[in-house]
Amino acid sequence: MSSTEPQEQLYAAREPIFPRRVKGQFRTLKWWLLAMMLGIYYVLPWIRWDRGPALPDQAVLLDLANRRFFFFMIEIWPHEFYFVAGLLIMAGLGLFLFTSALGRVWCGYACPQTVWTDLFILVERWVEGDRNARIRLLRQKWNAEKIRKRLTKWVLWLLIGMATGGAWVFYFTDAPTLLSNLAQGTAHPAAYITIVVMTLTTFAFGGFAREQICIYACPWPRIQAAMMDEDTITIAYREWRGEPRGKQSVETNGDCIDCMACVNVCPMGIDIRNGQQLECITCGLCIDACDEVMDKIGKPRGLISYLALKDEAMERAGGHPTKIWKHVFRIRTMVYFALWSGIGIGLVAALFLRSPIDFNVTPLRQPIYVTLSDGDIRNAYDIRLRNKQGEDARFRITVDSQEPVRMQLEGETGNTITVAADKLKTQRLYVIAPKGASMAHAERSEITIWIEDITSNVRVSESAVFNGDGR
Ligand code: SF4
Ligand code: SF4
16 A cells, blocks of 8 residues: 555444434333333342342342352253253343344343433433433533533433442342342442442443444444344335335435434434344334424325335335235244243253252272272262251162162261251262172172162162172
């Protein structure tokens, strides 16, 4: 490149966006979803769920200290991590399914970045006024009014950020206890650090970065293109109907009066009339704005609407759009749905079929057997038994084998052990084959170790190998 050629700028300074207030069906839907999702987020850690005296009574709790996850009646233990993996896969497939059918509907309605940004814009509008007032305030010199409005807005944003960070830490420990500790200054430093980090990131992301996060930081806009095709329902401007845009009084003009209402309400600051754009989060606010204009000028609604690309081309050629359900229920979405529901059914089945007694047996390998002074052969096993109940429980341990053998529990006189509520116990078990038994001399013999919950009589077993001396 010659030194005289102009250099292309790789960085563009952010132009602040001041979305105008808009009313309409999609805006109303977004308000309802926002209220529901924020309500769930803030309220969930405070819901109680009785699991007995030894277990926490918080309905949703990520108990990192004990490496467990409680979700109402469901309890996931560390060795059951496949449930979490399954849920994450389902979340991913759900996102593929929705993107394939309805484009970036997640981004426009449910992504936390969108929800919190909407909330921050609501506060901004409440303090500083609607679009024009906010633009005026930006341009005016710093004076008492500007300082007052900016400070009020930032304090409110910080309070929302604090509430966001505060609610987050309540998911990891008993919420009422933590709240009291936080108030008294006796909570763990990690709780304070998390709240500060969450407060500042919420403040920065919702207040200042906003659409920058969606455009530059989030990988999803780039990946989603692979999941969308011409059947995907997304936002489109009916160019064939709107153009040429301009004054309504000019007979040859289309329906678009170039009022810029669709651009002024857009939280991403784009003009959807320029066609599909990476920035568009398909929030539908431009539809509401344009429908309002169409109502005022007496034209049919839907100049901008949710539309499949296929239909846009068909309409342009004078045809009729395909029915929505035909776009939504197609091979690609059915495959995603089948995979998603298959994993879901598998997880639910695994949840109900999992054993109420969780144990495993590890034979001791060094040495693999011991010859006792009387010639009997002894094998040792470590039994790891987890009491998943909310109170102490007694378990009976027995051994089945082809010939009578003796068993002994280290540190116990009988064949029962007590495992404290909610704890894991490792118990050494000795199995002894008399010297005259064939098991004492066979290389390997199968045995079965049984664990029985004495209160419920539920029994489970695991096979193990008994090693003889091979002579
Ligand atoms: S163009 Fe319309 S749908 Fe896309 S982000 Fe802007 S307002 Fe939302
Ligand atoms: S709101 Fe509708 S009429 Fe106004 S500029 Fe946008 S597309 Fe044209």
